[in-house]
Amino acid sequence: MTYKRLLFSLLLVLSITMTACSSKDSIVENPEFAQEQTDFINELDVENIYASLKKLTKEPRVAGTDSELQAAAFLTAQLKMTGYKVDVQPFDFERYVMPDSHSLVVEGFDSPLSPAPFQYSVAGNATGELVDAGHGLKADYKKLDVKDKVALVAVADTPFYELVLSASDAGAKAILLYFPDESEIDKWSLGRERYEEFIPALALTYEEGRKLLDFVKSVKSANAAVSIEGARIEKATSQNLIATKQSSTESNDDIILIGAHYDSVDEAPGASDNASGTAVVLELARIFKVVPTNKEIRFLFFGAEEEGLYGSEKYVSALTKKEIKQSIAMFNLDMVGSADAGELSIQTIDGADNTVTKAASRANKVLNGKSIETDFGDRSDHTPFHNAGIDAALFIYDPVEEWYHTPEDTIEKISKERLLNVAEIVGTSVFKLTSPSINNE
Structure with a gap:
């Protein structure tokens, strides 16, 4: 038995002794249950988890592709070997396909440029005069004529999609966004909500943007040619996997749900996001x-989370x-293994405690000597459950690692x-909530 698990056993027995006759909301436990729970925890095998991670991360698992389907086949096989019947829940969705190619050429500008498309950049070819549009706010365009031109915008605090829409509303044919110094530009999204209204958009580094700005100020006029080819929205098919552990009694028809999404973004092996949660x-x-x-316990494996929580x-x-x-x-387990992320966070849509957070905080106090405060977070698969009225929470190490959504x-x-x-x-947490040995009311 490892030191951590020996300490867990001692703390668990101590906590039971101290709280056996506590308030109405406490879970009444006994030494026999403590031993059952210790035995249960000792059965967890991190090498099993890591082996599944290794299998899942051989290639990106983009939703709607063969690689996602192969990941689903691996998970199904593992669950069947354990003795589960696996229900497959297919569904259609629309996914964004990144550009096949993109380019930027500025007349008379000799320094190298390395533009990057955003997720949800639209395809198109646009040529026009390059114009300094400041921070790209609506107020900036009141002073400028950008009709049929290409806007050069310094990103500040405004959402990217708003900058693109503002340029489009002002008549620009394309927009170049350059980022604050040292910001990454390879993992940003415009969001899909206003896709049909976008104009071609490319991102530049801070240094590239500043050099272009100085160039624009030094010449009377210079044309820029922006090209984005192959970006599109297409229909695709994904699937959820559902494995159900039936209740051992007929007196209780409650259901506990444990889930994770198994797809990843394009070009990312997705070890943290989210082979980690899937393997756990x-x-x-x-x-x-x-x-x-x-x-009853249902183990859920969601497809197409990265495309918009479709699964x-x-x-x-x-x-x-x-x-x-x-x-x-x-x-909901999403990004639960990165060595480079922040501390463990438990997040709910409204930032309020619920059945999940209370159980997890109690468990962490026994396991790690402290409770966990509930944070706000709405960007993962717990969201639809909360919206349906089900107590749900996300487990994630936060803030996320700097290589999030990259090939790294x-x-x-x-x-x-x-x-x-x-x-x-x-x-x-789930053991306590589902154990016949204790009263969970």
């Missing part, structure tokens, strides 16, 4: 398979009203200790 859920499914529980939205939309009422807690998201940057930490916290 897979391991939790393995050890819960033989554990008596007084509630989780599909799953929730297919639930009956009865199932929604029965679903008392949803644990590889297995070498994953911490086994962090993977195991989340597996123990979520496993302990």
Whole structure:
């Protein structure tokens, strides 16, 4: 037994002794239950988790592609080997395809340029006079004529999509955005909500933007040619996977949900985002398979999260009203292994505590000696569950690593200790919520 797990056992027995006769909301426990829970936690195998991570990160798992389908096949095979029947829930969605090529040529400008397209940059070819448009605010365009021209904009605090729309409303044919000094430009998105209204948009580094700005000021006029080829929205198919652990009793029809998305972004192996969460859920499914529980547990693997939470939205939309009422807690694991991210954060849509956060905070206090405060966060698969009225929370190490959504998201940057930490916290939480040995009311 490792030192951490020995300490866990001692702390658990101590916490039970101190809280056995506490308030109405406390969970009444006993030494026998403490031993059951210790045995359960000791069954978690971080090498299993890491092995699944290694298998999943051989290539990017972009939603709607063969690689995502192969990842689904691997997960299905692992779940079936554990003894689960796997329900496949296919769904159609629309995904954005990054450009096949892009370029920028500025008449008379000799310095090298390395423009990058945004996610949801639209395809198009535009040539026009390059104009300094300041910070790209609507007030800036009141002083400028950018009709049929190319706007050069210094990014400040305004969302990217607003800068593109403002330039478009002012009549610009394309826009170049240069970023604050030392900002990364390879992982930004314009968002899809206003896609049809966008004009071609490319990103430049701070140094490139400043040099272009100085050039524009030094000449009377210079034309810029912007080209983005192959960017498009296309229909695709993905799938959710559902493995169900039936309740060991007939007296309780509550449902606990544990989920993670298994797709990744283009060109990223997606070790942190989100092979980490996927592999942990897979391991939790393995050890819960033989554990008596007084509630049903559903292990959910979502497709197409990176394209807009399509998988989780599909799953929730297919639930009956009865199932929604029965679903008392949803644990969402997304980016739970990065060695370079911040501390573990538990996030809800409204920043308020619920069944999930309370259980996880109690578990962390026993495991790691402290509770966890609930944070606000709405950018993952717990969102549709919350919107349906189900208590849900996201588990994530936050702030995220600097190589988030890049080809650098590889297995070498994953911490086994962090993977195991989340597996123990979520496993302990669900074990308490579903154990026939204790009163969870």
